Amino acid sequence: MNIKLNFSQFGSIFAVPSVVVDKHIKLAGSVQLKVLLWFLRNSQSDIKPEDISKALGIPAADITDALQYWIQNGILLDSDGLEAQGAPQEVEKKEPVKTTEPAPPPPPAIRPTPQKPTPAEVAKLVAENPEISFLLNESQLLLERPISPGEAQTLVHIYLYYGMPTPVILTLIKYAQSIGKANMAYIERVSYDWSKEGIDTPEKAERKLEQFQSTQKHWYQLVSAFSLEKRSPSPREQQYVNRWFEEWGFSIDMIRKAYEHCVDNTGKLSFNYMNKVLEKWHKSGIKTPKDVDQQQKQFEESKKKKTTDKKASYDLDEFKRSMLYDTPVYKRRDKGGIQ
Numbered sequence: 225m226n227i228k229l230n231f232s233q234f235g236s237i238f239a240v241p242s243v244v245v246d247k248h249i250k251l252a253g254s255v256q257l258k259v260l261l262w263f264l265r266n267s268q269s270d271i272k273p274e275d276i277s278k279a280l281g282i283p284a285a286d287i288t289d290a291l292q293y294w295i296q297n298g299i300l301l302d303s304d305g306l307e308a309q310g311a312p313q314e315v316e317k318k319e320p321v322k323t324t325e326p327a328p329p330p331p332p333a334i335r336p337t338p339q340k341p342t343p344a345e346v347a348k349l350v351a352e353n354p355e356i357s358f359l360l361n362e363s364q365l366l367l368e369r370p371i372s373p374g375e376a377q378t379l380v381h382i383y384l385y386y387g388m389p390t391p392v393i394l395t396l397i398k399y400a401q402s403i404g405k406a407n408m409a410y411i412e413r414v415s416y417d418w419s420k421e422g423i424d425t426p427e428k429a430e431r432k433l434e435q436f437q438s439t440q441k442h443w444y445q446l447v448s449a450f451s452l453e454k455r456s457p458s459p460r461e462q463q464y465v466n467r468w469f470e471e472w473g474f475s476i477d478m479i480r481k482a483y484e485h486c487v488d489n490t491g492k493l494s495f496n497y498m499n500k501v502l503e504k505w506h507k508s509g510i511k512t513p514k515d516v517d518q519q520q521k522q523f524e525e526s527k528k529k530k531t532t533d534k535k536a537s538y539d540l541d542e543f544k545r546s547m548l549y550d551t552p553v554y555k556r557r558d559k560g561g562i563q
Contacts, residue, residue: 238264238265238267239264240261240264241299243299244257244260244299248297248299248374250372250374251372251373251374251375252293253290253407255282255286255287255289255290256290256293256294256409258280258282258290259276259280259282259287259290259291259294260290260294260299260300262276262279262280263276263291263294263300273287273288273291283455283456284455284456285405285455285456289405289407289409289410289413290409292409292412292413293407293408293409296409296412340377340378340380340381341377341380341381341384342377343373343376343377345380346373346376346377346380349380355383355390356380356383358390359379359380359383359390359393359394360376360379360380362390362394363375363379363393363394363397366394366397366398366401367397367401367406368401374408375408378408378411378412379393379408381412382411382412382415386415386416386418386419387419387424388415388418388419388424389424389425391425391426391429392418392423392424392425392426392428392429393411393415395426395429395430395433396411396414396415396418396429397411399433399436400414418432435466438466438469438470439457439462439465439466442465442466442468442469442476443456443457443461443462443465445476446465446476446479449476449479449480449483450480450483450493452493460495461495464495464498464499467499468499468502472502472503472506473511474502474505474506474511475512477512477513478502478505478511478512478513478516479498479502481513481516482498482501482502482505483498485498485501486498486501
């Protein structure tokens with residue numbers, strides 16, 4: 225077979241960094257490669273994960289995971305224009321300062337930035353550290369497949385630099401496998417969040433996963449109740465869901481009431497508007513749809529009474545005026561009134 229490039233199709237081209245093929249062609253998954261190619265092709269415009277999701281027919285959550293992979297490996301930049309934590313960075317070289325005092329002892333061999341270990345370093349750590357060897361072996365069992373060198377680098381990176389204990393990492397991998405997100409971009413992103421939250425024991429990890437599952441359950445209740453697009457909630461939407469269901473203890477029927485109130489007054493779904501309605505009900509001690517209906521009834525009766533009282537007041541004034549001017553004492557002389 226003699227295959228050649230068809231240059232007639234080269235009317236429009238875009239650049240792909242060589243490192244993508246040299247280093248990542250074996251490590252990156254199909255979704256990650258698709259997302260990067262689409263991103264490179266459309267890099268001149270303002271790109272959001274939702275745009276890529278719509279173009280490729282891939283869930284937005286998977287798009288975010290794929291973008292995170294390329295950010296972590298330094299191919300893309302984050303929103304602040306800085307290289308990701310996993311990307312190599314150049315360190316400015318400075319001339320050594322001459323001094324007559326003896327030089328201090330060298331610092332421990334710690335990387336100046338949290339770069340992932342190289343494959344050679346991973347191999348050395350596996351040979352020297354039984355805990356890391358156990359982590360990689362158990363990860364393969366949970367994933368039900370051999371892990372790639374790049375995945376091994378990520379797992380060791382999580383263990384060393386995020387300070388995540390092996391049991392916690394394995395708990396996360398097991399959960400990711402159960403929900404169909406057993407890719408290293410997702411596992412690393414969640415590990416980073418957990419490290420900031422201080423989740424460093426299996427018990428804390430289990431409680432966090434229970435919260436995850438509760439949020440997902442309540443989110444899908446909202447998706448079904450409001451006929452929303454089936455997708456993962458944004459971080460802001462997750463906050464609303466946790467607040468409404470967990471913190472304030474509202475039922476789906478109460479949230480549906482708030483939804484109806486929102487649509488009646490704004491003509492569209494607004495989580496922010498619904499949150500204000502539910503917050504008001506929470507502070508007022510309104511817990512059930514019956515409470516809402518009773519409050520609405522009292523409001524309408526109060527409004528009606530105010531209108532009736534106002535009209536009655538106007539009628540009384542008019543009556544007094546008519547009585548005043550119709551009194552015989554004030555009738556005009558030409559009408560035979562009393563003078």
